Amino acid sequence: MKPRGKDIDPQDRAFGQRVQRFRKERGRTQAELAASLGKTSSWLSQVERGVQPVQRMDLLQEIADELGVSVQQLRPGIPAVGPSQAPTAQPLSNDLDETRRLLSGHPALQTLLSGANESGPTRGLDLLRADVDDLWDLTHAGQLAQVSALAVQLLPELEHTVRTDSGEHRAELWLLLSRGYQALSAAFVRQDEADAAWVAADRAVFTAERSGDPLHVCASVFRMVQAFVRLRSLGQAEHAAQTAIDALGEQRNQSPESLSVLGSLHLALALVRARASARAEAKEEIAKARAIATQLGENRNDFNLEFGPVNVEIQAVSTAVDLGDAGEALDIGLTIDAAELSPERQGRLLMDLGRAHAQRRHGGEALRCLLDAEAIAPEIIQTHQAARAAIRELVLVAGPNAPRELLELAERAAAVD
Numbered sequence: 001m002k003p004r005g006k007d008i009d010p011q012d013r014a015f016g017q018r019v020q021r022f023r024k025e026r027g028r029t030q031a032e033l034a035a036s037l038g039k040t041s042s043w044l045s046q047v048e049r050g051v052q053p054v055q056r057m058d059l060l061q062e063i064a065d066e067l068g069v070s071v072q073q074l075r076p077g078i079p080a081v082g083p084s085q086a087p088t089a090q091p092l093s094n095d096l097d098e099t100r101r102l103l104s105g106h107p108a109l110q111t112l113l114s115g116a117n118e119s120g121p122t123r124g125l126d127l128l129r130a131d132v133d134d135l136w137d138l139t140h141a142g143q144l145a146q147v148s149a150l151a152v153q154l155l156p157e158l159e160h161t162v163r164t165d166s167g168e169h170r171a172e173l174w175l176l177l178s179r180g181y182q183a184l185s186a187a188f189v190r191q192d193e194a195d196a197a198w199v200a201a202d203r204a205v206f207t208a209e210r211s212g213d214p215l216h217v218c219a220s221v222f223r224m225v226q227a228f229v230r231l232r233s234l235g236q237a238e239h240a241a242q243t244a245i246d247a248l249g250e251q252r253n254q255s256p257e258s259l260s261v262l263g264s265l266h267l268a269l270a271l272v273r274a275r276a277s278a279r280a281e282a283k284e285e286i287a288k289a290r291a292i293a294t295q296l297g298e299n300r301n302d303f304n305l306e307f308g309p310v311n312v313e314i315q316a317v318s319t320a321v322d323l324g325d326a327g328e329a330l331d332i333g334l335t336i337d338a339a340e341l342s343p344e345r346q347g348r349l350l351m352d353l354g355r356a357h358a359q360r361r362h363g364g365e366a367l368r369c370l371l372d373a374e375a376i377a378p379e380i381i382q383t384h385q386a387a388r389a390a391i392r393e394l395v396l397v398a399g400p401n402a403p404r405e406l407l408e409l410a411e412r413a414a415a416v417d
Helices: 010-025 031-036 039-050 059-067 096-103 109-114 123-139 146-164 168-191 196-209 214-229 234-249 254-277 281-295 308-320 327-332 343-359 361-375 378-383 385-401 405-410
Strands: none
Touching: 010 039, 010 059, 010 214, 010 378, 031 039, 031 281, 096 146, 096 196, 096 361, 109 405, 123 146, 123 168, 123 343, 146 168, 168 196, 168 214, 168 378, 196 214, 214 343, 234 254, 254 281, 254 308, 308 327, 308 343, 327 343, 327 378, 343 361, 343 385, 361 378, 361 385, 361 405, 378 385, 385 405
């Protein structure tokens, strides 16, 4: 229960007044500052009134960074962190480093400069299709080292082949290339490498357009929206998603494939709204996606989007947690059977259920969900900031009584110093 009136700690009240003063001096509204912190306006209002204490050092640092002040200015007396004391983050897995280097250049420059005129694929189309399918399977399974190993061989080959083909297979080759870049974008998002995800998504959009398949263009835009969200560029994410939604919405006779893309874009826009703490708008996008999923009546995997009734509810759980509605998230999530979905989707659901339990101070249930998520999709726990924040919160709440399993999880996720 939050303290009220005379029960409020004077230090929390003074801290809140400093936050409010610095915020107003910088001309920022509560909604703007809260959104930049990934919080709701009501949460920030409670902080500024001293009702909601801020005890986590990482959150205190985020607030200070957003206001352009030092932690000591917000909370005088807190020990300064000098260079020798500064916490060092454990480096994340470098499974995709080779692929990142590949994206940093242009795989087809040698072909373009040499003016090669040989025709036909270097390998048969069936083999190229199979490799692209394998790339997606590895991405969904979270086997990112294998994704990188395959991509650094496959993408340059596709870039070369599509430019030297006589024309008979060129449209399909462009499409295979786009699918490859879409897979890479999804993989980079999972590794929390948003800048590389954006580059891959941008190339996916370009190559999908060259293939003449507008639905693959829209699917590539979905990947770009995911990258923008990770970059915290919510305005760009909103514009990209809404533009694609408007274009798809103008179609009168929509195929199941186009409905899958449209529904996925509504889910992406719900994520954007939730990160901006726009509660009503986020729930409206979930409702639109739910209606489309009901119209489809089945779980599909068109364009590797895994859209359908189950995935909508998984996103509804995530949206509720982002908005601080832990009870709603648990009510929805505990009814979901995600066994037929990819390990990534199953892991994401378990991670969000863990976050919801953590918000409700259900320490045991939160730990169980997070451990199950790690067992299915370890990179979610290692790279997802929200998962690591939940683990840090559990460690702080448990204090000296933190169970060994929680401390070991926190160490694996680099969630504690």
